[in-house]
Amino acid sequence: MTYTAVIVGGGIAGSLSAIALHKAGITSVVHEAYDRSADHVGAFLTLAVNALDALRALDLDLDGVGFDTPKITLTSGSGRKLGELPYGTAVSEGAKSRTVKRADLYRALRDEAVRRGVRIEYGKRLVEAETTGGRVLARFADGGTATGDLLIGADGLRSRTREIIDPHAPGARYAGLLNTGGYARGVSTGSEPGTMHAIFGKRCFFVYTVDPYGEVWWMAQPARADEPAPGELAAITPEEWRARLIDLFRHDRGPAVDLITATGEIFTGWNTYDLPTVPRWHRDRMIVIGDAAHATSSSIGQGAAMAIEDTVVLAKCLRDGPDVDSAFTTYERARRGRVERVVEQGKRTGEWKALGPLTRGVRDLVMGLAMKRMARTGDDPSGWIYDHHLDWDAPVIGRAVGGRP
Numbered sequence: 001m002t003y004t005a006v007i008v009g010g011g012i013a014g015s016l017s018a019i020a021l022h023k024a025g026i027t028s029v030v031h032e033a034y035d036r037s038a039d040h041v042g043a044f045l046t047l048a049v050n051a052l053d054a055l056r057a058l059d060l061d062l063d064g065v066g067f068d069t070p071k072i073t074l075t076s077g078s079g080r081k082l083g084e085l086p087y088g089t090a091v092s093e094g095a096k097s098r099t100v101k102r103a104d105l106y107r108a109l110r111d112e113a114v115r116r117g118v119r120i121e122y123g124k125r126l127v128e129a130e131t132t133g134g135r136v137l138a139r140f141a142d143g144g145t146a147t148g149d150l151l152i153g154a155d156g157l158r159s160r161t162r163e164i165i166d167p168h169a170p171g172a173r174y175a176g177l178l179n180t181g182g183y184a185r186g187v188s189t190g191s192e193p194g195t196m197h198a199i200f201g202k203r204c205f206f207v208y209t210v211d212p213y214g215e216v217w218w219m220a221q222p223a224r225a226d227e228p229a230p231g232e233l234a235a236i237t238p239e240e241w242r243a244r245l246i247d248l249f250r251h252d253r254g255p256a257v258d259l260i261t262a263t264g265e266i267f268t269g270w271n272t273y274d275l276p277t278v279p280r281w282h283r284d285r286m287i288v289i290g291d292a293a294h295a296t297s298s299s300i301g302q303g304a305a306m307a308i309e310d311t312v313v314l315a316k317c318l319r320d321g322p323d324v325d326s327a328f329t330t331y332e333r334a335r336r337g338r339v340e341r342v343v344e345q346g347k348r349t350g351e352w353k354a355l356g357p358l359t360r361g362v363r364d365l366v367m368g369l370a371m372k373r374m375a376r377t378g379d380d381p382s383g384w385i386y387d388h389h390l391d392w393d394a395p396v397i398g399r400a401v402g403g404r405p
Helices: 012-023 036-040 049-057 102-115 160-165 238-249 256-262 303-320 324-353 357-377
Strands: 004-008 027-032 044-047 067-069 071-076 081-086 097-101 119-122 126-132 135-140 145-148 150-153 173-184 196-200 205-210 216-221 270-274 286-288
Touching: 004 012, 004 135, 004 145, 012 027, 012 102, 012 303, 027 145, 044 049, 044 102, 044 303, 049 097, 049 303, 071 357, 081 357, 097 102, 102 119, 126 160, 135 150, 150 160, 160 286, 173 256, 173 324, 196 357, 205 256, 216 238, 216 256, 238 256, 270 324, 303 324
Parallel strands: 004 027, 004 150, 027 119, 071 196, 150 286
Antiparallel strands: 044 097, 067 097, 071 081, 126 135, 135 145, 173 216, 173 270, 196 205, 205 216
């Protein structure tokens, strides 16, 4: 079936939706709310092997972006090693997760979309959309409009498309963690480049990895029970963050204090959110995907991966389905069980990072025992996340693939 699509949002989900639709023979235009200069901000993320598998279904690889991250170590704030494991089991022999700067990833995906003939329009913030005469009409804040046979809302956590589809849809849920980080130079950690190190500190979670050129990429997630008001985190200067973080980590063993001290500019902080069950993903010829439908906490590094998988599955459903409504229904049946299970897993993992002094010891004991068992048996309870394979040529099965058994 031949369609034209209006894509709202030019981030990971939006750019890849256009690429996936192009491969399926469907024409689309991406409408991005921000100017292209917004790509130059942001931190880094790790794309697990299931995300890279989904990219391969679209004939994409990221060999020139970021670096391989084949394993992760877990330690306590006291320096006790809790375990080590592959960073996501391999869906194919030799597969490795990959850590990339978010801005580099956005740029690479958008450049590839353009290379494949996709048009991207900037400064197009969605205001309203409606279905009329079997077509979707989108209206933007600049007064412009766009029409298509369908509209894909890839507009993130604060999705306007989600609100249009269902004015009563739930909003983002604060997860009790803040985020900041940076890039440090001139500090030797003694660790192998590419290995991710997660430290469950006495007062704060910390993670770092060394790139092939010796730069150390790090993130910290201070716990905070109440959600900061809008603008509160933006008002904290990098030097204030530096002082707060050094205080949080001063009793921990490990390189956190040295890395924070050696960082030229610490990121502006941001809150951690996820999105509880969104009852309605689509209405008429409009649908939400990625964070707009099922944002997950960054605690398990699957937010981008779920969005990437979404784009492949939706394009296949539109390619193979008899009409838009049937394609949307098949897509939701194939995705909802898996993504909601991932969101739940991310919430539980995030809660482990925010434990108080009375429960941290129990957490470290449980984690240590679990790591030993995994090392002994090779059984990874999270394997269902990483071992997910998408075959571009295979039809989509309209059931909760990867969901609860």
